[in-house]
Amino acid sequence: MTDTTAHPSPLLTPTTLGRLALPNRVVMAPMTRLRADTRGVPRPLMATYYAQRAGAGLIVSEGIAPSERGRQYLNEPGLHTEEQVAAWRPVTAAVHRAGGRIFAQLMHAGRNGHPLNRRDGGTPEAPSAVPLTNSVHTLTAKADPVVPHAMTAAEIGSTVADFAAAARAALRAGFDGVEIHGANSYLVHQFLADGTNRRTDAYGGGPLGRARFAIEVTEAVADAVGADRTALRLSPGNPENEMSETDPAPVYRALLAALDPLGLAYLHLTDDPVYPALADLRPRWSGTLVGNTGEHEETTLASAERLLRDRGVDLVSFGRPFIANPDLVDRIAEGAPWAPVIGTDHHYSTGPEGYTDYPTATRPQVPA
Numbered sequence: 313m314t315d316t317t318a319h320p321s322p323l324l325t326p327t328t329l330g331r332l333a334l335p336n337r338v339v340m341a342p343m344t345r346l347r348a349d350t351r352g353v354p355r356p357l358m359a360t361y362y363a364q365r366a367g368a369g370l371i372v373s374e375g376i377a378p379s380e381r382g383r384q385y386l387n388e389p390g391l392h393t394e395e396q397v398a399a400w401r402p403v404t405a406a407v408h409r410a411g412g413r414i415f416a417q418l419m420h421a422g423r424n425g426h427p428l429n430r431r432d433g434g435t436p437e438a439p440s441a442v443p444l445t446n447s448v449h450t451l452t453a454k455a456d457p458v459v460p461h462a463m464t465a466a467e468i469g470s471t472v473a474d475f476a477a478a479a480r481a482a483l484r485a486g487f488d489g490v491e492i493h494g495a496n497s498y499l500v501h502q503f504l505a506d507g508t509n510r511r512t513d514a515y516g517g518g519p520l521g522r523a524r525f526a527i528e529v530t531e532a533v534a535d536a537v538g539a540d541r542t543a544l545r546l547s548p549g550n551p552e553n554e555m556s557e558t559d560p561a562p563v564y565r566a567l568l569a570a571l572d573p574l575g576l577a578y579l580h581l582t583d584d585p586v587y588p589a590l591a592d593l594r595p596r597w598s599g600t601l602v603g604n605t606g607e608h609e610e611t612t613l614a615s616a617e618r619l620l621r622d623r624g625v626d627l628v629s630f631g632r633p634f635i636a637n638p639d640l641v642d643r644i645a646e647g648a649p650w651a652p653v654i655g656t657d658h659h660y661s662t663g664p665e666g667y668t669d670y671p672t673a674t675r676p677q678v679p680a
């Protein structure tokens with residue numbers, strides 16, 4: 313164990329984010345864990361999981377469906393029924409009781425969805441009818457992808473409204489704010505990327521057209537819950553799930569030019585080898601910036617501190633380290649080693665294994 317008290321990590325400096333005072337700059341990154349029931353209703357185990365991680369300056373929840381048609385998986389939680397809202401309340405209350413803060417990540421699957429992953433069996437909706445070629449995970453097996461339905465202007469309008477309604481539901485459920493998932497191949501990203509957005513109407517074509525859906529969703533959510541409770545996550549150039557962006561810079565610059573004046577709680581940005589988003593976009597964003605190193609390499613203390621020092625980010629989000637280290641902030645403060653994730657089988661399984669059974673550094677026994 314190293315003595316870090318003489319040189320405490322800059323990650324441990326307090327800061328503010330929207331209307332929240334944070335004790336540190338360590339954000340728990342959104343991570344889908346699929347522990348809800350098949351109606352998208354959160355289960356009590358999720359309260360334990362998030363409360364264990366309440367030492368984070370901010371927790372961003374796993375991706376949450378803003379509507380049934382935006383669902384990616386059956387056992388992904390939602391925020392579009394009153395039963396779901398009621399079941400989230402003990403989760404957010406447990407985090408608050410443990411001294412933490414939590415935003416809800418609103419995640420619309422777009423073309424990543426599948427009829428077998430929706431209770432209504434509907435066809436996924438996307439900017440254009442461009443299907444995935446790889447198979448899609450369902451609860452029971454892998455399934456062939458389906459061709460998504462290209463959204464009409466009216467469907468785009470009602471989807472924007474769904475995001476705003478889910479944001480209001482998030483506040484009723486006790487969340488401190490919402491993060492719109494505009495990253496990692498989900499619907500908002502599909503609009504931004506020319507590989508998936510072949511539209512020639514106002515929501516496609518040039519950079520501003522492709523940014524329009526992201527702008528409308530963000531404005532609608534900010535109107536619904538306040539800009540200082542609204543955040544947006546972006547991963548420009550991320551090729552996950554067969555995404556392709558020929559020239560990301562003009563699109564993301566147009567997007568930030570429209571959103572910077574709104575005064576959002578934060579922008580959450582992932583760097584990618586394809587496009588150095590942090591270097592290009594930091595000067596174009598005057599608000600709070602949360603950085604993430606991306607999925608190609610798991611975040612370490614050194615890489616996180618580099619983002620703060622060299623990339624001008626204000627906070628850093630950690631994904632996988634938070635799976636295995638519920639007390640990650642204490643470990644940073646004490647210079648304690650970080651536990652590795654034991655296998656990835658439990659990322660998306662149903663029970664407490666690999667979810668709520670990781671011990672802390674000072675309590676090495678697995679919690680009962």
Ligand SMILES: Cc1cc2nc3c(=O)[nH]c(=O)nc-3n(C[C@H](O)[C@H](O)[C@H](O)COP(=O)(O)O)c2cc1C
Pocket residue numbers: 341342343344345374375417419493495496545582604605606607609610611629630631632633659
């Ligand atoms: C199991 C798992 C689930 C994830 N689910 C989401 C998600 O729901 N929403 C999202 O924006 N990113 C998701 N991510 C990406 C993480 O937020 C993060 O960007 C990524 O893991 C890289 O950070 P890390 O190196 O600290 O893990 C997920 C990552 C993992 C490992």
